[in-house]
Amino acid sequence: MIVVMKVGSPELEIERVSTELQEWGLTPEKIIGKHKVVIGLVGDTASLDPLQIQEISPWIEEVLRVEKPFKRASLEFRNGESSQVIVPTPDGAVSFGKNHPVVVVAGPCSVENEGMIVETAKRVKAAGAKFLRGGAYKPRTSPYAFQGHGESALELLAAAREATGLGIITEVMDAADLEKIAEVADVVQVGARNMQNFALLKKVGAQNKPVLLKRGMSATIDEWLMAAEYILAAGNPNVILCERGIRTFDLHYVRNTLDLSVLPVLRSLTHLPVMIDPSHGTGKAEYVPDMAKAAIAAGTDSLMIEVHPNPAKALSDGPQSLTPERFDHLMQELEVMAKVMGRWAESPMAIA
Structure with a gap:
């Protein structure tokens, strides 16, 4: 009500x-x-x-x-007005939201070593990214796959942040790691596999860093928004929703099905900002640019794009990662599109 x-x-x-x-x-x-x-x-x-x-x-x-089962997350709760999530970074505050420039988040799936993460951070910042993504702790389908370097990788992310001024987004898998992750991360990510880990959602909702909530691979939109409700109900109003592809039929051609229809649907249901991840959404680097451009056209507030200096040798998710050179080119294309829509940093909307 x-x-x-x-x-x-x-x-x-x-x-x-x-x-x-x-x-x-x-x-x-x-x-x-x-x-x-x-x-x-x-x-x-x-x-x-x-x-x-x-x-x-x-x-x-x-x-x-408020008729929706998700109360705080509903558009009605804010009387039809979209909200914004303001994230302080070393280079200044960055705003995620419908009435702000598109925020680009880029970087490798996982943090491999200091040289790789710092160099990648410098390259994506030069191209226009505002945040560096990189996994210190990695949920993997196979117990034998690379799981991330853990706490030592957090130190490397901090070094990349110091060297570039980029904000840091990294994933929490276990509530026991939340405090040390929040010391480094400017945004704490809850991944697709933990979207309905309600105990974890309550914990990230009880701390004050903004939260990026990825949609589960088989989650309905209502389930996703109810997961966001857990974070909001625990006291944290700063939630960003991330569509990263759902599991459907054609897994032979793409890793997931990127559901861009969530953009107009979520605009009618929630006030929360929305991010699109075309890297996980397709699983193939050659499809990422087209889906990133489609997301801009459909009105996304943010993009998360995987970038690796040598995708062929990446310890995780190499096939869906762009090289820094391809990312540079994509950012030039995105700038043209976003400026037309008034959603780029140099637009009048960014100044208002």
Whole structure:
């Protein structure tokens, strides 16, 4: 349920309404929109009469029920306004969201050694990326495959961050590793295989670093948004959704099926920013550029693209990784498209 306050509502009145609703056993959350303030109500609201709440104050414009099972993640909860996730990085704050430039995240699947990760970081930054992705801990289908270097790889990511000023995105697989990962990561990633690891979702929701939540390989959109709800309900409002391909039929040709239809669907359901990962979504480097461009055209807020200096020798996901040279070329193509849509850093929208 949400309480929409009238334009110009005094701050003291907003606080008074929130306090009274809290006395009813509800949890009010103030959401400051472009023109109005909305108070989101979480708790047992099923038996409440919206008219009863409306009588609390003449400054209340309307009271609406949130019909979706995901409350905080729903677009209704913010009265139809998209949210943004602002991430501080050494080079300055970067905003993920519908009304901001497209944020490009790039780097290797896993951190292999210091020379490789620092050099890759320098190359992707020079091309225009704002974040470096790299796995310190890697979930693999086979127990015999490379699992990542673990804690020592976090030190290498920190070195790459120091050398370039890029923000860092890396995955957490175990809540026991969360604290040390959060010391290095600017955004903590929950991977597809852990999308419904509810204990882990609660833990990442209880810490203050933004969270990148990847869609599970067989997850419905509702299941994905309910997973985001776990993070939001635990107190962390900064969630970015990442579509990375789902499992369908033609695995002979592509690793997964990249579901770009989630972009318009999610725009109608949630206020959260959306990222597209065409690398995992296709599994083949030759398909990544076309799907990245398609994602820009469909309105993505961010792209995650795997880049490796020598994909043939990568310890994981080499077939889907672009070389730095191919990434340079792709970024030039993406810039042309995104500028047309007003979604590139030099656009007027970035300045506003």
